[in-house]
Amino acid sequence: MNVPSHGAIGLDQCLVLGSSGFIRASYGDYWKFMKKLITTNMLGSYALERSKGVRAVELMRFYRNMLDKAMNKQSVEIHEEALRFLNNILDKMSMGGCFMKEKNEEKVSKFSVELAALTQKIFLAQVLRSPLEKIGISPFKKEIMDVSNRFEELLENIIAKYEEKVDEHQCAEIMDKLLAASRGENAEYKITRKHIKALLAELFFGAGETSTSTMRWTMAELINNPKILERLRGEIDSVVGKTRLVEETDLPKLPYLQAVIKEFLRLHPAVPLLPRDVVQGCKVGGFYVPESTSLVINVYAMMRDHDSWKDPDDFKLERFLEKEEEKREKLMKFLPFGSGRRGCPGSNLSHILVGIAIGVMVQCFDWKIEGEKVNMEEASGRVFLAMAHPLECTPRPRILIP
Ligand code: HEM
Numbered sequence: 001m002n003v004p005s006h007g008a009i010g011l012d013q014c015l016v017l018g019s020s021g022f023i024r025a026s027y028g029d030y031w032k033f034m035k036k037l038i039t040t041n042m043l044g045s046y047a048l049e050r051s052k053g054v055r056a057v058e059l060m061r062f063y064r065n066m067l068d069k070a071m072n073k074q075s076v077e078i079h080e081e082a083l084r085f086l087n088n089i090l091d092k093m094s095m096g097g098c099f100m101k102e103k104n105e106e107k108v109s110k111f112s113v114e115l116a117a118l119t120q121k122i123f124l125a126q127v128l129r130s131p132l133e134k135i136g137i138s139p140f141k142k143e144i145m146d147v148s149n150r151f152e153e154l155l156e157n158i159i160a161k162y163e164e165k166v167d168e169h170q171c172a173e174i175m176d177k178l179l180a181a182s183r184g185e186n187a188e189y190k191i192t193r194k195h196i197k198a199l200l201a202e203l204f205f206g207a208g209e210t211s212t213s214t215m216r217w218t219m220a221e222l223i224n225n226p227k228i229l230e231r232l233r234g235e236i237d238s239v240v241g242k243t244r245l246v247e248e249t250d251l252p253k254l255p256y257l258q259a260v261i262k263e264f265l266r267l268h269p270a271v272p273l274l275p276r277d278v279v280q281g282c283k284v285g286g287f288y289v290p291e292s293t294s295l296v297i298n299v300y301a302m303m304r305d306h307d308s309w310k311d312p313d314d315f316k317l318e319r320f321l322e323k324e325e326e327k328r329e330k331l332m333k334f335l336p337f338g339s340g341r342r343g344c345p346g347s348n349l350s351h352i353l354v355g356i357a358i359g360v361m362v363q364c365f366d367w368k369i370e371g372e373k374v375n376m377e378e379a380s381g382r383v384f385l386a387m388a389h390p391l392e393c394t395p396r397p398r399i400l401i402p
């Protein structure tokens with residue numbers, strides 16, 4: 001099985017999930033070249049080790065910003081704070097800090113909101129591609145292309161600035177390699193400028209929405225479950241102490257934090273549905289699926305399946321502390337990052353980002369909300385599983401990090 005090939009109903013020029021993008025590219029030379037380039041220069045373990053410093057600086061900024069608000073008794077919206085933290089990190093990792101300059105931050109956030117609202121339409125247009133193509137319909141095309149064209153223009157300007165002012169911002173490994181490949185320098189595959197913009201759009205948008213949504217669900221659940229929050233705090237205090245911020249090298253020593261994040265990812269997977277096109281007829285669960293069938297895999301349902309999980313609708317993070325459950329993970333039942341060749345290449349980075357952001361929010365602040373409990377209603381009509389209501393809360397400093 002593979003993801004659908006290019007050429008969605010009139011949307012192949014769309015920057016996100018269009019024909020130049022990586023996420024929907026069919027398995028072939030282009031996909032292989034990009035996957036290698038992304039892994040080697042940004043998301044693989046060696047690349048992540050090299051970019052550790054960037055994340056530490058941004059984590060301190062994230063903490064300071066929240067501390068300022070706490071001191072001024074201001075409330076914060078977790079999604080907004082998380083998105084800023086994430087965009088700044090992705091910007092530095094992919095464009096050396098060029099992206100967020102000159103009020104681009106505001107524009108990028110605005111595009112993220114517009115794109116998030118459009119994802120369901122893009123998804124539907126892609127999944128229903130074959131039947132609709134036959135009757136010559138291109139739904140939502142104008143709306144989608146309008147946002148895509150404006151986003152593309154912004155990205156073109158940013159890339160041009162990256163190329164011009166090479167010494168005013170740090171160089172980013174991945175951007176240098178992408179630009180070299182677009183000039184045909186020693187590249188196994190010659191890519192176009194559009195490929196670069198599509199990749200950036202997908203990285204910023206996809207990674208931003210998924211990771212921030214995970215952070216918001218996790219904080220909401222923790223606020224609603226004070227006993228778990230306290231136990232988590234105890235773990236962080238005993239491993240990290242109270243004089244420095246939690247760091248990414250602490251994460252392997254924080255099994256409870258990791259189990260908390262995994263259990264919330266199981267209950268609230270940011271990407272609940274995975275599309276696939278069958279490139280070769282095959283049997284799935286005893287059913288024959290013919291070639292060219294479009295399938296949607298419901299990982300949300302799979303991770304709440306009674307046959308695979310005990311009390312699947314209950315929050316039981318112990319399942320990720322037990323050896324038996326670790327086996328389950330390996331058995332492909334824990335699927336928030338998809339699986340196989342097309343599984344998420346950013347899963348290691350997201351474990352780090354979610355881990356340190358949640359770690360700091362729990363370690364350094366108490367959280368107050370209006371009312372007794374956070375409303376956990378799921379938003380409808382979205383491709384990403386988002387909360388229906390903003391998570392507005394007020395931080396109070398718990399410890400002060402020098
Ligand atoms: C909690 C955060 C995240 C979640 C839940 C998540 C989830 C997913 C899922 C479910 C897929 C589809 C997998 C499949 O079809 O089998 C995917 C694909 C992808 N993700 Fe993530 N992701 C997250 C964060 C990130 C980050 C931080 C990055 C990079 C900066 C990233 C980059 C990608 C890319 C490039 C693909 C496409 C892979 C391909 O088509 O070969 N993701 N992600």
